[in-house]
Amino acid sequence: MKQMTELDYLGLPPAKKKLYSIGRFFAAIPGWLLNLLKKIPQGFKKFFCGIGRFFKGIGTIFKEGDFKTRLSFIIMGFGQFFRRQIGRGIIFLFMEAVFIYYMVCFGFGYLKDMGTLGTEAVTKTLNKYGLEVLTYKDNSLKILLYGVLTIFIIIGFIWTWVINIRQNALAQKLIEEGVRPKSFKQDVKSLGDEQYYKTLLAVPLLGIVIFTVIPIFFMILIAFTNYDYSHLPPEKLFGWVGFENFRTMLATDVSGSSKFSFTFREILIWTMIWALVATFSNYFLGMFIAICINKKGIKFKKVFRTILVMTIAVPQFVSLLLVSKMFADEGIVNSILQKLSIISDKIGFMTTPTLAKIMVLVINLWVGIPYLMLITTGVLMNIPADLYESAKIDGASGIKQFTKITLPYMLFVTGPYLLTSFTANINNFNVIYLLTAGAPKTMAYEGGAGQTDLLITWLYTLTMTNNDYKMAAVIGILVFLVVAVISLIVYNLSPAMKNEEDFQ
Amino acid sequence: MSAENKKTKFKSKSRRERVSRIIIYVFLTLLCLIWMIPFFYLIFQAFRGESKSMVTYVFPKEWSLNNFKILFNDTNFLSWYKNTLIIALFNAVLQTVIVLSVAYALSRMRFKGRKLLMNFMLILGMFPGFLSMIATYFILKLIGLTSENAVPGLILIYAASSGMGYYIAKGFFDTIPKSLDEAARIDGASRSRVFFRIIMPMAKPIIIYTIMMAFIAPWGDFMYASLISFGHEEAYNVAVGLYKWLDKEHINNYFTVFCAGGLFVSVPVTVLFMALQRYYVEGVTGGAVKG
CATH class of the missing domain: 3.30.160 (Double Stranded RNA Binding Domain)
Incomplete structure (x- = not known):
């Protein structure tokens, strides 16, 4: 243009x-x-x-290093010993010793097995009575897990090695300048002061590495193996298959024997529709209700708000499971409608595909509107009142005030929230699983998926009931890609997200 | 324009206002009714004396506490409840400590790799949580914290992954003026002293919010708990345990017992939530606006 x-x-x-x-x-x-x-x-x-x-x-x-620094490349902590930093030196030397011991005794073995993930799962031997005895040998799962742990230990060691070298260089420079490098006591003290962030972050980050980073890395590797119900350790082995699982999942040839690609496409489309509709319907209806409650002259504001907020307080597994049973074929809603002779046959609220999809979206409103009401109430209070005053003087109608003042302001302020709730809805396990568990199931889908399944609930079914770990891992990676691409685009489009310092 | 004309116009406007107000009242009341229906239904079913399956009417013909008796005497409910309570208490402490430390470090201190770390955690958060759970399960199994030991296992993984949920607390710390820190540091206070003596007392709302969320979350967790405690009924939490009662085999004998259990779980959690509602609203609105 x-x-x-x-x-x-x-x-x-x-x-x-x-x-x-x-x-x-x-x-x-x-x-x-x-x-x-x-x-x-x-x-x-x-x-x-x-x-x-x-x-x-x-x-x-x-x-540029002197011999102390250079020797520290091989013997960690060497330089520190001779620069009166004995505390640090001991720690580094100890770490190196532990690392070498670990690698020699276990590490190399684990890494070697990583290439094949085991060659023999079970051996049959005859015992002295002539009976067959099974002995488990290679367990692919353990090999992979120990291998991944070893890789992370190596990364961690390289990191400490680099720190060791840098500290040596720094100490050398300080001594050349005539400054005494920090003693161990000063080091410890600075952990409560300039380096306090290290103290604060150490434990949380260790937890994240062990229970989030390593598992994610492990599952990414699983996506490249054939680990599923027919390759379950310890009886069977699994091995590397390259990109085959991705090919199965993303195949364009739908007529093939496996319906995975078809299922994936259908579920991805439904997941996107779900996330879009759920996010925006909640957003606008929640905003509408917040405006109604906050309208001047409306009494009992607190009562209305409190009743709506109840749904947040009650654990979802109670409220959602109950609601799903109310709308079941034999549930109370059908019974009452029949008693009132409004319908003659039961309505399959949760069993007819299209109706089930609409129902989960509607029930999700029941769950989501209270959150949005709270959030938008907070923001609405912050809109400068004089904007409305001057609009009123200019003769703007209520609708005009909404579209010209309220909505732009809201969208501007809650934009980031919309993004997070969109991605949260893509991964909204609770609402779908507790309401329908993915049902109604269909033969057209592979891997136990149903019509209302999202990618995340399908992932759950694949692992918990089908033991199809390789495909679950592939789905997990694809979900990540979808979420990452969407977030990347939105982050780049919205200026508010880039400059966190602007708020301070 | 005559005075009379003006008067009628004024009147008509106020009438319109009144009508719209009435419409809003009706709408909101209706809405509240819809929102309350499931809870009333839950209460009626929990106290129903006759037939433990689903029935075609709402109001019980016979009120009784029988369902609660069954719940406490004949099922594992109490041990599930105990498990969940233990997890929730531990989680409230550990998660609060972790979240506040991460939030403070990232909000107040500037160090090399800070931005990288924040981006890294953002990207980690984009992986579906359940993906990592499968591998976490194997790691926990290695150290023997699954099935019968699911309670410490769950405490461990909730705490371990809580560091990534620092956003709301960080947003709160960001709003506390930095000049406070600087003034204290000029007077010779160390960072840790500033944290405990200056920031903590001011951060009461966000501390209460974090404790509250950390305490409430385990009551509703189904996904992780079902995986970690798989196959060992004693170690279930309430969500996993009660979920089983609504499947096809159990529902005819356990529906009202489920409702009783649900009520027994919901009441304390809801009361706590309602009592601390103010802090929740502050946390959630602040978090949403800051993003």
């Missing part, structure tokens, strides 16, 4: 103004995407430059 000058724009009639700004919005999208694409090679370049600088830094340390 052709760029217009400010004056031209102001001269346009209102309807055209609107059209123009809408057109400009869409015309700008390719530019944003292009910018995004441009950022990717830049990111790579930055990444590789960073790596290059890192090695160069270590090289210069070696070149």
